[in-house]
Amino acid sequence: KNQVEQSPQSLIILEGKNCTLQCNYTVSPFSNLRWYKQDTGRGPVSLTIMTFSENTKSNGRYTATLDADTKQSSLHITASQLSDSASYICVVSPNSGGYQKVTFGIGTKLQVIP
Amino acid sequence: KAGVTQTPRYLIKTRGQQVTLSCSPISGHRSVSWYQQTPGQGLQFLFEYFSETQRNKGNFPGRFSGRQFSNSRSEMNVSTLELGDSALYLCASSLAGTFTDTQYFGPGTRLTVL
Numbered sequence: 001k002n003q004v005e006q007s008p009q010s011l012i013i014l015e016g017k018n019c020t021l022q023c024n025y026t027v028s029p030f031s032n033l034r035w036y037k038q039d040t041g042r043g044p045v046s047l048t049i050m051t052f053s054e055n056t057k058s059n060g061r062y063t064a065t066l067d068a069d070t071k072q073s074s075l076h077i078t079a080s081q082l083s084d085s086a087s088y089i090c091v092v093s094p095n096s097g098g099y100q101k102v103t104f105g106i107g108t109k110l111q112v113i114p
Numbered sequence: 115k116a117g118v119t120q121t122p123r124y125l126i127k128t129r130g131q132q133v134t135l136s137c138s139p140i141s142g143h144r145s146v147s148w149y150q151q152t153p154g155q156g157l158q159f160l161f162e163y164f165s166e167t168q169r170n171k172g173n174f175p176g177r178f179s180g181r182q183f184s185n186s187r188s189e190m191n192v193s194t195l196e197l198g199d200s201a202l203y204l205c206a207s208s209l210a211g212t213f214t215d216t217q218y219f220g221p222g223t224r225l226t227v228l
Contacts, residue, residue, distance in 0.1 A: 031213045043118070043204050043219030044157075089156070093213040098170030099147050099162045102213070106156040 003027075004092050004105040012111045017080055021108045023073040023090030031095040035064050035075045038087045038107070047075070047088075080112045116140065118207050118220035126226045132193040135223045137205035139186050143218070145169075145211025146188040148180060151202040151222070160203075163188055164211050192225075200227045 004025045013019050025033070032051045036044035048057040048064040050073070056065050061078045077084055090105040119138045127133050139146050147170075148160040159172035163182035180190045186207070192199055202222045208215035 100170045100172050104157040
């Protein structure tokens with residue numbers, strides 16, 4: 001069964017600090033990996049998407065990395081802001097099949113405090 | 115460009131009742147997917163509609179059904195509600211529903227079953 005595991009489950013950091021969220025997956029063969037940000041009470045918003053051949057993708061203060069050999073991805077947030085408080089969800093798509101094959105992680109809940 | 119809208123935003127029902135949720139995708143998007151999100155399970159795929167046809171289906175009982183209209187608007191119906199159906203129901207739209215398309219999520223409908 002395809003799995004996506006995220007760690008830590010929750011994280012509290014001080015405003016201005018950096019943090020790194022982890023995603024391990026077993027989906028294979030693999031098409032792409034996305035990171036989503038979900039604010040409380042809202043739907044997820046796509047932050048980055050990487051194909052199996054890419055190993056890094058940035059979106060402002062968010063940088064995602066991918067190691068397809070070890071099946072690991074990380075999301076690095078630089079100079080955190082209060083507005084970064086949200087859940088971050090890792091999503092992995094296989095290279096065939098429909099949306100029922102897409103696997104979502106449970107997410108990491110990040111709280112940025114002043 | 116207007117985003118994905120979902121109505122209603124909140125709903126309280128009792129066991130045994132049925133409920134219909136509505137989703138209006140971004141203009142021009144033909145793929146609409148539905149997800150159930152619960153704290154312990156993360157996002158679970160329900161089904162995807164493309165051009166009024168159900169193209170993919172997740173592992174949910176037949177009590178969960180949906181349809182898509184010619185204007186791409188979609189509805190999801192849950193019959194004979196159970197306590198375990200309490201969740202945030204999200205819909206997402208994309209241009210063609212391929213893995214490389216970005217899915218845009220609506221704010222969700224929070225369903226509480228008493």
